[in-house]
Amino acid sequence: MKMGIARKSGLLNEKELEITEKYTVEELLKQLKDGTLSSLEVTIAFSKRAAMAQQLLSCLTETYFPEAQERARFLDSERASGRIVGPLHGLPISIKDAFQVAGSAATIGFVSFLDHAASKENSPLVDILLELGAVVYVKTNIPQTMMANIAGSIRIPALCCGTYGFKPSTARIPDGGQISPVSAGNNFFNPSAGPLANDIQALGILCRSLLSVRPALYDASALDVPWRSLEVPPSAPKLRLGLLAEDSAFPLHPPVKRALAQAVSALEAKGHEVVPIAPARTQVANALALAFAFFMLDDTPPTHVAASGEPVVPSVIQSMEVFHSFKCDFLDDCKGLEGIKKLAALNVKRDAIQDEWRKIWKEQKLDGVIGPAAQHTAVAHDTYGLPPYTLLLNVLDYPACVLPFGKASSALDAEPFVMGPGQVGPSYDPKLVDGAPTAIQVFTNKMRDEECLQVSAIIDECLKAV
Amino acid sequence: MKMGIARKSGLLNEKELEITEKYTVEELLKQLKDGTLSSLEVTIAFSKRAAMAQQLLSCLTETYFPEAQERARFLDSERASGRIVGPLHGLPISIKDAFQVAGSAATIGFVSFLDHAASKENSPLVDILLELGAVVYVKTNIPQTMMANIAGSIRIPALCCGTYGFKPSTARIPDGGQISPVSAGNNFFNPSAGPLANDIQALGILCRSLLSVRPALYDASALDVPWRSLEVPPSAPKLRLGLLAEDSAFPLHPPVKRALAQAVSALEAKGHEVVPIAPARTQVANALALAFAFFMLDDTPPTHVAASGEPVVPSVIQSMEVFHSFKCDFLDDCKGLEGIKKLAALNVKRDAIQDEWRKIWKEQKLDGVIGPAAQHTAVAHDTYGLPPYTLLLNVLDYPACVLPFGKASSALDAEPFVMGPGQVGPSYDPKLVDGAPTAIQVFTNKMRDEECLQVSAIIDECLKAV
Numbered sequence: 001m002k003m004g005i006a007r008k009s010g011l012l013n014e015k016e017l018e019i020t021e022k023y024t025v026e027e028l029l030k031q032l033k034d035g036t037l038s039s040l041e042v043t044i045a046f047s048k049r050a051a052m053a054q055q056l057l058s059c060l061t062e063t064y065f066p067e068a069q070e071r072a073r074f075l076d077s078e079r080a081s082g083r084i085v086g087p088l089h090g091l092p093i094s095i096k097d098a099f100q101v102a103g104s105a106a107t108i109g110f111v112s113f114l115d116h117a118a119s120k121e122n123s124p125l126v127d128i129l130l131e132l133g134a135v136v137y138v139k140t141n142i143p144q145t146m147m148a149n150i151a152g153s154i155r156i157p158a159l160c161c162g163t164y165g166f167k168p169s170t171a172r173i174p175d176g177g178q179i180s181p182v183s184a185g186n187n188f189f190n191p192s193a194g195p196l197a198n199d200i201q202a203l204g205i206l207c208r209s210l211l212s213v214r215p216a217l218y219d220a221s222a223l224d225v226p227w228r229s230l231e232v233p234p235s236a237p238k239l240r241l242g243l244l245a246e247d248s249a250f251p252l253h254p255p256v257k258r259a260l261a262q263a264v265s266a267l268e269a270k271g272h273e274v275v276p277i278a279p280a281r282t283q284v285a286n287a288l289a290l291a292f293a294f295f296m297l298d299d300t301p302p303t304h305v306a307a308s309g310e311p312v313v314p315s316v317i318q319s320m321e322v323f324h325s326f327k328c329d330f331l332d333d334c335k336g337l338e339g340i341k342k343l344a345a346l347n348v349k350r351d352a353i354q355d356e357w358r359k360i361w362k363e364q365k366l367d368g369v370i371g372p373a374a375q376h377t378a379v380a381h382d383t384y385g386l387p388p389y390t391l392l393l394n395v396l397d398y399p400a401c402v403l404p405f406g407k408a409s410s411a412l413d414a415e416p417f418v419m420g421p422g423q424v425g426p427s428y429d430p431k432l433v434d435g436a437p438t439a440i441q442v443f444t445n446k447m448r449d450e451e452c453l454q455v456s457a458i459i460d461e462c463l464k465a466v
Numbered sequence: 467m468k469m470g471i472a473r474k475s476g477l478l479n480e481k482e483l484e485i486t487e488k489y490t491v492e493e494l495l496k497q498l499k500d501g502t503l504s505s506l507e508v509t510i511a512f513s514k515r516a517a518m519a520q521q522l523l524s525c526l527t528e529t530y531f532p533e534a535q536e537r538a539r540f541l542d543s544e545r546a547s548g549r550i551v552g553p554l555h556g557l558p559i560s561i562k563d564a565f566q567v568a569g570s571a572a573t574i575g576f577v578s579f580l581d582h583a584a585s586k587e588n589s590p591l592v593d594i595l596l597e598l599g600a601v602v603y604v605k606t607n608i609p610q611t612m613m614a615n616i617a618g619s620i621r622i623p624a625l626c627c628g629t630y631g632f633k634p635s636t637a638r639i640p641d642g643g644q645i646s647p648v649s650a651g652n653n654f655f656n657p658s659a660g661p662l663a664n665d666i667q668a669l670g671i672l673c674r675s676l677l678s679v680r681p682a683l684y685d686a687s688a689l690d691v692p693w694r695s696l697e698v699p700p701s702a703p704k705l706r707l708g709l710l711a712e713d714s715a716f717p718l719h720p721p722v723k724r725a726l727a728q729a730v731s732a733l734e735a736k737g738h739e740v741v742p743i744a745p746a747r748t749q750v751a752n753a754l755a756l757a758f759a760f761f762m763l764d765d766t767p768p769t770h771v772a773a774s775g776e777p778v779v780p781s782v783i784q785s786m787e788v789f790h791s792f793k794c795d796f797l798d799d800c801k802g803l804e805g806i807k808k809l810a811a812l813n814v815k816r817d818a819i820q821d822e823w824r825k826i827w828k829e830q831k832l833d834g835v836i837g838p839a840a841q842h843t844a845v846a847h848d849t850y851g852l853p854p855y856t857l858l859l860n861v862l863d864y865p866a867c868v869l870p871f872g873k874a875s876s877a878l879d880a881e882p883f884v885m886g887p888g889q890v891g892p893s894y895d896p897k898l899v900d901g902a903p904t905a906i907q908v909f910t911n912k913m914r915d916e917e918c919l920q921v922s923a924i925i926d927e928c929l930k931a932v
Contacts, residue, residue, distance in 0.1 A: 183810050184810065185811055186806075186813075216912070217827055220821040223912070223913050224913045226694070297806060338805070339804070339805030340652075340809060341649070344653075345651055347651035347653050351687070358683060358684075362683040447691045
């Protein structure tokens with residue numbers, strides 16, 4: 001949409017373009033609260049834009065435009081009567097298809113799920129968003145088998161689209177009551193829900209707002225841990241950051257490498273300290289192997305594909321092929337194990353990866369770590385491969401934030417790049433991705449979600465000044 | 467030791483009796499800090515008392531008396547030089563045998579483990595205690611197969627001995643690096659570590675102190691969630707408490723029933739509100755059945771018993787017999803499942819129990835819940851049966867505190883009581899348990915450990931005034 005299509009289309013008036021482009025979420029909320037903007041006009045503006053995106057990209061599975069407008073009118077009348085429903089009063093929010101909205105479908109990318117009955121109840125997250133005053137207006141699509149779901153369903157869209165995305169620690173944000181592709185009770189390797197937005201402060205606003213109502217009272221799977229208010233950092237805080245550099249098995253495309261190097265320079269120029277973490281310690285490849293071993297414990301997702309006879313999409317086939325060709329001896333001693341003994345052995349491996357990172361935090365006294373979010377930028381449709389750099393943080397169960405920074409440039413990175421022997425990943429085609437957003441990833445220790453967003457905001461401010 | 471044996475023995479001088487009987491932990495720490503008491507004299511006093519307890523009860527597996535005195539001398543010299551090592555400076559603390567102390571054994575109640583090599587490293591908790599200034603002076607014993615471990619290894623000793631015990635939510639207190647009876651990676655139903663003490667404030671002091679060093683930096687299995695300082699409640703706070711009453715399958719012995727009723731009366735007399743929870747909702751029996759199903763997923767503990775040829779102790783045999791005779795249809799639809807599918811089905815059942823309690827919290831707006839900690843008081847040696855009232859809180863993963871309140875009395879509860887058809891539990895023999903401490907249990911929602919201790923302290927203050 002940054003290609004200017006919304007403006008050129010003539011379907012949005014000047015004020016609607018302004019509403020959808022000019023404001024941070026904080027600014028929108030302020031104006032919704034003081035009445036400078038009505039929820040109705042904000043909802044219509046974002047609905048128009050979502051409808052255009054849908055026509056270009058088929059990115060939506062459900063639209064609730066009439067219902068959203070009715071809700072926006074209600075919120076506007078509440079405000080007119082002096083009642084602000086909650087901290088998200090009047091704000092349109094899109095939700096991922098896996099969350100349930102009573103009366104509509106949640107097909108999570110399976111043709112066979114089209115036959116399922118409509119959801120009878122809202123997921124707890126949806127109920128909470130409504131209680132906070134939000135307007136739910138669309139549901140967004142999901143990859144087949146949700147293969148890349150637990151691996152970066154927040155961060156991968158963010159890095160591909162040049163927006164901000166935040167994956168919290170598991171169970172901070174209530175994610176119960178979703179339609180899942182795996183068997184019920186398979187909670188051995190959990191996803192986590194979190195926000196995408198066009199500004200970094202919005203991520204914290206959403207988390208803080210959600211946690212203000214004690215989500216554990218709505219969703220028993222949510223941790224009953226309050227969102228912490230951190231001390232305001234000094235005006236020029238100096239961070240000590242680890243640098244998770246390129247893993248030799250998963251080389252970075254030149255634009256991603258350049259963006260990361262530029263980010264490090266910018267941070268150091270502002271007086272932040274950046275400490276490289278020895279590649280042998282980062283566990284990127286081990287984590288990838290381990291996560292896939294966890295995924296393969298459950299054989300349900302392929303049955304949902306097979307149920308309708310729909311074809312498996314190329315990127316899923318390709319990911320599995322690449323994964324099977326990928327050599328990693330980390331799990332060699334789990335071979336031959338089955339069932340619960342296998343699961344327990346994988347848990348031991350996960351403990352080992354988490355313990356290595358624990359030592360890094362303790363020895364290095366880091367405020368956070370920066371690194372790549374992926375080997376590449378957005379790629380051609382249905383060719384997104386393995387997600388080693390996002391998946392690491394799922395294995396660690398760490399909060400992780402993707403920050404947009406820079407763009408791919410066929411002028412600056414003119415040479416194509418092809419993976420060598422023992423290396424995994426798609427090739428780099430300078431012309432194909434010219435202008436695509438690049439991004440970095442920031443993470444902290446598990447349950448330090450508040451610190452992750454604070455450190456990310458400091459880094460983001462620094463990078464924006466570049 | 468309340469039988470006066472320590473005093474009658476003549477082995478402790480008047481000051482040592484005073485040190486071990488008169489002070490709260492807060493008072494001891496204050497005097498250790500200001501030098502009114504030396505760590506050496508406090509350590510010797512508690513060591514003498516532990517040595518006597520050992521001769522009476524065989525309650526210890528390791529003693530570190532010379533090492534503890536050397537450490538106490540070091541801490542005293544540090545203090546003399548103006549250095550207070552940490553918030554637990556100079557305080558002797560005993561630890562459970564499963565925790566490792568480098569150079570000594572951790573046999574966790576198995577004869578076969580006597581052949582194991584001594585621990586090479588301290589468990590993270592031990593390292594943290596030392597960093598906080600504590601003196602580790604003894605290790606305490608554990609039941610065979612640790613059958614009652616995950617079921618109340620803190621709370622059961624507390625209720626039997628008339629002390630305070632606090633089981634936090636899982637992973638709040640670092641419990642990694644313990645010797646475990648189950649297979650590595652079997653983390654499907656986790657224990658949690660926590661303190662026992664003679665005063666309730668001590669429980670919070672220990673938790674707050676431990677969390678002050680960020681245990682997650684020492685133990686990757688610990689949640690990196692700070693201990694929250696709660697607002698000081700008003701001087702006469704009014705609580706709204708749920709009452710978890712007797713479950714019909716697990717009747718309470720008359721002294722326990724009387725103590726609970728008396729506690730409710732005392733709380734109501736002080737203006738607290740006590741709201742009975744419908745017995746059909748409390749899930750006591752379902753939780754017991756479910757927990758045992760989780761335990762039986764791992765067949766390792768019996769092999770550790772068999773390895774030495776030692777006999778299985780009567781209470782373990784009896785518990786299993788009683789459990790197998792206990793009728794509960796909650797898991798009927800899990801029958802026939804094996805391996806990971808069985809585990810996933812049990813997770814679904816656990817979710818259902820947790821969700822029922824979530825609804826109770828949301829509907830009833832409770833500050834906490836009070837109920838029995840066990841059906842009975844301490845019982846004759848090796849006859850402790852099933853632990854339904856403690857185990858419920860493990861299934862829920864809720865923080866739970868045992869508060870001593872009252873005593874069994876053959877005068878007040880003169881009639882013996884025998885379980886009827888469909889009821890489970892040992893018989894009540896008024897003469898046998900005359901004078902044994904009775905207790906109540908207090909719990910809050912998971913991860914609300916701070917609130918659990920605050921509510922417990924308010925209740926304790928009220929009950930002490932009875």
